[in-house]
Amino acid sequence: MKFEDMKLIYGYPLQLQANNSAGQPERFSCRLIGCLPGRSILLSVPKLAGKLVRFRNGQKLVARLMVDNGIGIFASVVETQTADPYPILHISYPDSVSFKGIRGATRVAIDEPVKVMNLTVISDREIDGNVVDVSVTGARIETAIAFGEIGHKIQVTMNVAVANIHRDLALEGIIRSRGEPDQQSSGNLVAYGIEFIEPEEDKRLLLYAFVYAQIGSEEVIG
Template sequence: MGYVLIRITMTLDDLKLMPGLPLQLQFHHTEDIRERSRLVGYLAGTSLLVTTPVTNGGPRPARPQDKINVRFFSNETNSAVAFSTEVIHVSMVPFPCLHLRYPNAIATDEIRRAVRIEVKQIASLQVNGEKIPATIVDLSTGGCRLESRHDHLRSGDQLIITVKLEVANISRVLNLKGEVRTVLDSCRLPDCVAAYGVLFGELPEQEQLILHAYVYTHLR
């Protein structure tokens, strides 16, 4: 099994959030800074109450209508969550807090297990301006394991994997963008000296469909 991110839209109330949940607030006028906050509570359809981030030893300045991006991780759904909102009221009593407008919808990147199949597909890698022959030895919709006679790839290398897959008796050439996430300790193929775990990046819709079709038609 590998892992794949799936974008899902839902409402905040679906997550059944608990007070004390750590949040990151990103004010639109300081978009490169994520400030720490905690959820105090919420009234579905009306507002959220969150602690005011602290800057320079005191509550950060905020005003009604300030636009904010809110991010947090939900352990219950195993997903990263984000939504946009605005400040509707600033309170200092009994503690510094912000009332935020309740969002109509939120986006979650849910981490799901991706089915992985064993294959032996010849591929060509484009990495750092060089073309390297390799073999895909297992494949999922979210990534793959590559083995090669070349051992100079490193974790973090960006690459394009060109591979021919047959779906419905038609051969299709895919150019899969990905990143080397792991340099593995051992190889499965006797003539290879290096093995790599690769996570695919965002793929065009057509390539996603072909990849899903190939993986799920080869399940045992």
């Protein structure tokens, strides 16, 4: 699709990915200020640790943004960064924007530590495990010891990162399946399928942002 076909409003959030001096990818949040179709896109300059990030002319970027029920992604190049009358990042206008539709059940493979507490069996004991895949509706968790049975209500706590911002996220869920892990898993682990039933909107929004960011990071511009 064309960038202009998305009809984005000014102030729309985007995520930029660039490589640092060590060649490692870094992601920054910014907002759309304006654009000249076929010429350039104007963005707010991201901040890191309270300071404006400095981009160099010709630096390659990958931009991602959430649109409708999916993620838009395009490659771009820094044209210039101005400071007056206020900081603006000018990047090249993309020939096209790739789009990846996302269904609620779309899962992304991750490997993140998690703590699980069984809310059906009255106890304050937390079991350590790992989330091996996650979607906006559920997750697959592997643990060294069992923490519940099908139908039990649990609380899952994990640290999530969105645009370099880290938060502890605690979600309520229901155990929907229990079985042995697949052959790719190591050790004598117990695998659980979890359906999220978290009632708090703020927590669900953070979950959506985290999952969409993970899906977006898997997309590669050729």
